[in-house]
Amino acid sequence: MAETLTDFIASQEDLVQEASLALPHQFSECTYSRGHIRQAVYLCKTCPEPRGLCAACSVACHTDHEQLELFPKRHFRCDCPTTTLAQPCALRPKLEEPNSANSYGQNFTGVFCRCGRPYDPHAERETMIQCLSCEEWFHESCCNLRERPTSREPTPEPLPQKAADENEEAAQDDARSEASSSGLPAPLITGTEYESFVCAGCVSSIPILKRYAGTPGALMIVRKDPSSAWKRLELPSLDEPVLAIDDCESSAAGTKRPRSLSPPDATEGGVSKKSRLSSPTAAAEEPSPSLCLAPPLNPVAQEVLTGKPNASVFGAGDIFLEEGFRDRWCRCASCLPQLQAHPFLLEEEETYEPPEDPDSGLSLEELGMRALERLPRDKAIEGIHAFNSMRDNLVQFLRPFAQEGKVVNEGDVKAFFETLKTSGDTDGEA
Structure with missing residues (x-):
């Protein structure tokens, strides 16, 4: 297909813009x-x-x-x-x-997840999620959020949109967005319902996370037996007896923490997932030694994390922390030191990024001029003379095409630069 010079320049500018968006930093x-x-x-x-x-x-x-x-x-x-x-x-x-x-x-x-599979971005069909604590990456199926794909074939095309029923389209939009990137059904807990994920190994090794598992804001996936389907763990009823918490010496251990907002329901979708910086509240610096505001233990979650062979419920033990989890921790004299031992639980970590590239987003002409300004004066003058010579040769080369109304194709452009190269080699030998 023939391409005009204007089209070619426009395509080059688009490539420069794409590059500036992909790599906006100095390296x-x-x-x-x-x-x-x-x-x-x-x-x-x-x-x-x-x-x-x-x-x-x-x-x-x-x-x-x-x-x-x-x-x-x-x-x-x-x-x-x-x-x-x-x-x-x-x-x-x-x-x-x-x-x-x-x-x-x-x-x-080169391998990831508890399954130890190598990662191939061209063949991987599943979304992978990173553990907040160990920063390992896990497949959603390995966290029991969905069934494991039967093959590692390339990602299929997105599911076709339903145009017949706009109301149904709106109701299923979130689920489709979760599935369209992989061609798989939506997971049991969608990405919009949690802010951070912590794998079972880290939950078991961090006492404060273990005691919050399965409570409001810390979702889990379980099943009754190996033949049952996975489902979201139900939150404990408020009229259930509060279990004793051994590692908290407060007389009010297990008392439900009062909140300004109602606890999120485990069977309903949460708020949208987004990046946010949060700082420890004043309560983090001044813990109350006499009152523990941690929620009651979820006995089912504790049974899963104990891992007894005769357990009546099974699960990996992963937890999915809803947005704002850092503001919901108890900061009593017993709980706060456990949180401070893992600073990422109290405050979102800062991740280093290279400085911004001042040349990012500039056109090829602007980049050329900026490069020219950085050269020593004698080299800059040589560069200007070389550019003017190439411009004159290009105008002379293109004049017959303009006079005859012909389209310049890729072969013509290559021939022009081959001529320049041959001429330069000849001049060098002379």
Whole structure:
């Protein structure tokens, strides 16, 4: 198909805009000097050593290598300038000692989730969710949110929209949005109903999370026996007896916490999931030593987390924390220290991002002019002369097409630049 010069220029401008949106940052500084921070980490699969790269090194030092994005990891320092990687760091040439404080889980071997499957973005059909605590990634089916797909075939086309009944369309819109990206039914708990996910292993190892499991705002998935269907765990009835909480010495242990809003119903959808920064309230700094406001224990959730062979209910033990969970914690003298031992439970962590690129979004002409301004004066003059010469040659080349009304095709453009290249080689030899 013939393409006019205007169309070609417009397509190039679109590509520049897409690139500026995809990579709006500068990648000129390795984060090694910043120490152990929470940052996006990339695994270079070409290098034989399974180590992590910061965003800048993934672009500047390993551009031609196959990489896998591991997404944010806390307390991680870039491995690119260390002696553990044979590939030299282009941003920090000085070799540094290995980062012994970095944690290298199974993600650094290219596998994820409790099922240990490798991740292939072209074949993966399921949504994966990240644990707030260990930052491992899990398939929704491995969290019992949906049935596991029967194959790992490429993602199918989105489900066709129903145009016959607009009311039904509106009622099923949320469920369809959850399913359209994977061609699978909507999960038992949709992404809009929870803010953060914590895997069973982390729940069991963090006492404060274990005691909140299955209470309002901490949803769980369970089933009665291996042959039953998975379902959302029902919240305990308010008239059920409150179980004793051994690790809280308050005489009011297990007292239901009063709230300004009614507790969310476990069988209804929650509010939309969104990124938000939250800070500990004043109560976090001044705990009440005499009153525990933690909700009553959910006996079913505790049975699941205990993992007894003769348990009457089964589940992985994962919890799904609804939005605003950080504001609902009890901050008594017993609960607050447990939260402070895991700061991400009290305050959303800051994730480092490279500085903004001042050239992002500029047109090719503007980028060329900015590059020209950065050159020494003699080099800039040479560049201007070379550009003017190419412009004159291009005008001369295009004049016959304009006079005869012909369309310039891709072959014509390639021929023009081949002529320029041949002419340049000849001039060099002379």
